[in-house]
Amino acid sequence: MSDESDAGYLEYVHGRMPALRRIAFLLSGDSDQADDLVQETITKLYAKWPRISRVEHVDNYVHTMLVRAFLDEKRRGWWRVSLRGAPPEPPPRPGGTTEERTVLRAALRRVPARQQAVLVLRFLCDQSVADVARILDCSEGTVKSQTSHGLTALRRILGDRVGGAL
Amino acid sequence: MKEVDYSAHLLLRPLAEELPGPSKVSVVKAMRDGRRMRHRRWWAGGSAVVAAVTAASVGGVLAAQPPRPKLPPDPPLPTACAVDRLPLGNHRSAAMPAGDASGTWLAAGSDWGRETRNSLLIWRDGVLVTDVLSPGLSFYVAGVNGSGTVVGTSKVEPYVYQDGTFRRLLGGGGEANAINDDGVIAGLLGTTDQERRPVRWASAGARPEPLTVPKGVSPLMVSISGVTDDGSVIGSVGTFGYIWSSDGSGRYVKAPPRRDGVPAEAPQPGASPPITTVFHSVVVRNGWIYGTRGSLDVESLRYHIETGTWQELAGEWKGPQIGDPYSLGDEDPRVFVGRAVLDLPVPAGGHPGRDRYYVSTVSDDATVMAGKLEGAVDDTTTPAQPIIWRCRQ
Numbered sequence: 165m166s167d168e169s170d171a172g173y174l175e176y177v178h179g180r181m182p183a184l185r186r187i188a189f190l191l192s193g194d195s196d197q198a199d200d201l202v203q204e205t206i207t208k209l210y211a212k213w214p215r216i217s218r219v220e221h222v223d224n225y226v227h228t229m230l231v232r233a234f235l236d237e238k239r240r241g242w243w244r245v246s247l248r249g250a251p252p253e254p255p256p257r258p259g260g261t262t263e264e265r266t267v268l269r270a271a272l273r274r275v276p277a278r279q280q281a282v283l284v285l286r287f288l289c290d291q292s293v294a295d296v297a298r299i300l301d302c303s304e305g306t307v308k309s310q311t312s313h314g315l316t317a318l319r320r321i322l323g324d325r326v327g328g329a330l
Numbered sequence: 331m332k333e334v335d336y337s338a339h340l341l342l343r344p345l346a347e348e349l350p351g352p353s354k355v356s357v358v359k360a361m362r363d364g365r366r367m368r369h370r371r372w373w374a375g376g377s378a379v380v381a382a383v384t385a386a387s388v389g390g391v392l393a394a395q396p397p398r399p400k401l402p403p404d405p406p407l408p409t410a411c412a413v414d415r416l417p418l419g420n421h422r423s424a425a426m427p428a429g430d431a432s433g434t435w436l437a438a439g440s441d442w443g444r445e446t447r448n449s450l451l452i453w454r455d456g457v458l459v460t461d462v463l464s465p466g467l468s469f470y471v472a473g474v475n476g477s478g479t480v481v482g483t484s485k486v487e488p489y490v491y492q493d494g495t496f497r498r499l500l501g502g503g504g505e506a507n508a509i510n511d512d513g514v515i516a517g518l519l520g521t522t523d524q525e526r527r528p529v530r531w532a533s534a535g536a537r538p539e540p541l542t543v544p545k546g547v548s549p550l551m552v553s554i555s556g557v558t559d560d561g562s563v564i565g566s567v568g569t570f571g572y573i574w575s576s577d578g579s580g581r582y583v584k585a586p587p588r589r590d591g592v593p594a595e596a597p598q599p600g601a602s603p604p605i606t607t608v609f610h611s612v613v614v615r616n617g618w619i620y621g622t623r624g625s626l627d628v629e630s631l632r633y634h635i636e637t638g639t640w641q642e643l644a645g646e647w648k649g650p651q652i653g654d655p656y657s658l659g660d661e662d663p664r665v666f667v668g669r670a671v672l673d674l675p676v677p678a679g680g681h682p683g684r685d686r687y688y689v690s691t692v693s694d695d696a697t698v699m700a701g702k703l704e705g706a707v708d709d710t711t712t713p714a715q716p717i718i719w720r721c722r723q
Contacts, residue, residue, distance in 0.1 A: 170361070177357055189350035199354040206357065210364025215553075215568075264344045272345070287342045315338055 173213045176222065177206050184230060190288045191234045191281060193269045201237065205230045227299045231281050238277040271321040279314030282307055401634055402616050405696040407667050408721030413675045416451075416700070416716040417458045423713030424451055426690045427700045430476045431511070433693025436700050437474040438716050439464065439482065450480060450491055456718050465489060465496045472517075473509045473556075479534070481506035486521045490534040499531055501538035507554035508563075508614075516541075516554045516563040528552050528574070530563050541574045543567060544582075555621075556614030558635065564614045571609045571621055573635065583633055585609040585623040586640050609633075616694070663687035663719075667696045674719050677703065685712075697721050 184205065188198035208229055209216065216225055272280055278300070285291045285299060286307075293311075297304045418424055421440040429436045434454060440461075441448040447467055452460035452474070466484030474480045480491040481499075488499040488506035499506060504519035504526075513533050520526035529538035543552055547567055554565040561576040571583030609631065613620045619633045620643070630643040643666070661683055663674040674689065676682065680703065689701040699719040705712025 173361070174357065177360075181353070181355065185350050185353060185355070189348065190345060193345075193348075195351040196354070198350050202355045203360060206355070206360040207363045207367065210361050211367035213364075265348060268342070268344055272342075283338070283342065287338045288346050311338075315341075318341070 169214060169217065172217055173210055176217070177209070180223070180226065184226070187227065187284075187289055188230060188234070190284045191231070192237075193273065197237070201230060201233045204233045208233075224295070224298055227285075231285070231299055234281065235277050267322070271318055274321050275314050275317045279310045279317060282310040283314045283318065286311060401637065401639060402618075405667060405694065406723045407672060408696055408723055411672075411674055411699075411719045411721035413677045413717055413719050414456065415677055415703075416453055416456065416718050418716075419449075419451070419458055419461045421449065421451070421461075424702075424716045425470050425714065426688055426702045427453070427716045427718075428471045428474045428480075429691030429693070429698070429700050430474050430478075431694045432476055433695070433698030435474045435476070435478045436691070436716075436718065437471045437480045437482075439468070439470040450482070450496075451716075452478065452480065452491075453718075454478070456720070462491075462494075462496075465498070472505070472507050475509045475513065476511040477513070479509060479513060481509045481515050481517070483517075488517050488519075490515065492534055497534055499534070499538070500536070501529060501531075504529070508556045510557040510559055510561065512559070512561070514557050514561045516557045516565075518552070518554060526552070528554060528563065528565065530557075530561070530574070532561075539578075542578070542580055544580070555619070558614055558617065562635070564619050564635075566609075566621075571619055571633065573619075583609055583619065585631055585633075660687055661685065663689055663701065665689040665692060665699055667692065672696075672721075674699065677715075677717055681705070681712075687717075697723070 188201040192198045285296045296307045424438040427436040427438040436453040469484040471482040483505040486503040501519045503521035506517040509515045515531040528541040556564045563574040574580045686704045692699045703715045
């Protein structure tokens, strides 16, 4: 790869790193896991950079790679080990109450992965239905139905906590 | 904003206030690992059914021309397999082995991942028969054919190894990507992004024949997957499969619309590609192009070149099994033979659950398979080990 191409990659990655880490963190709820997802994503991005860098909407591709890495991790069972015991709890952070976030995060983890991704992308990353459809490689109708199913599942898991602690 | 959206935002808002801790992401490591991944062009042309089928419930003919085309039979599923590490001589590690269709020949570059003048290793029936210093740094093998002829690349110099001698392919810098049993070689020439172009060599000593790239397509968006028995070169142009026929003509291979109702879209100049018909060709076997469709929940498909028949092969991403050069491996070695999933045994002395496997070649009759064992993604101390599976039906 030429130095010029490397420079383009570096510029892109450094510019997008905060956003990628935030999306990964919102998806995984775990800082280390988020960094693993970003590491995998930017590694694959470098491998594909000569092809990807020339297309428009590079962000769409990168977000797709990131979400796919998240779903792959879920499929591979990264959470299987955790769920046999106790899921790793995020350390307390400023803003809101820790209990709220802990309960909500635990509930979100129990929502099916694809629905979880839709909820995070739409309501925490403020992506439009059309953008989420492109990122997830599905129709807008699927995004809407996954949103509905995901919210229903989340509210069912949270039960009485909706409108209470939350 | 609709009411449902607003309430959902309110519900999830506490999570938006969380921030990740200090970054542990390493861009340097990403570039180093990404560079290695770019060199994993370990599938070569030939003939065999490898990779990529899934449960029979999802596999089906998508588009068949009447009368129903006669398709080549898939090999029977092995009933038992034994695994061994391939001997490495005095070397510590080796890259992904390439293999020929008969399962006789395997070849790989030694000392995987090191910027050194490494060696070409060739195994015949699992026995190391050639251990020769390569002509340059970081030699990696792209393919080996039924005569034991190897093609590969050292840095930006394409080579063929034949009858005990390395010969640099004509045409200048570039890379050799595949060879068929007749010795036809395909690759890319050019040492800069602007010069890069696909070519075919009719033989090891032939001058390169340029392969035409469609107008308006950056040469950077061209990759080579294999050479068929008749000398056609299979690859990808942009986000679609592409066939350069032996007569020099070329055509796109676009996947059919998905059955979930998402329509196919016509590509628009300058626009993002239509995801629904994206098809990356990955490997060419027995007249089939194996590849993937989509960019999330990627499906594996195969396309029969002669009849134009599509078959869905996998319901979920099977990168390591289908030869995805950008895959990071799989914790369980698995390969798809015919239309069934075959779980392969792991060698003794590994780290189950952490080691990552790649299955890079399967013989025509599905009795010999080879691949690579790597440590976990974050494990930089475990050397990559080439492995062989011998199976019986």
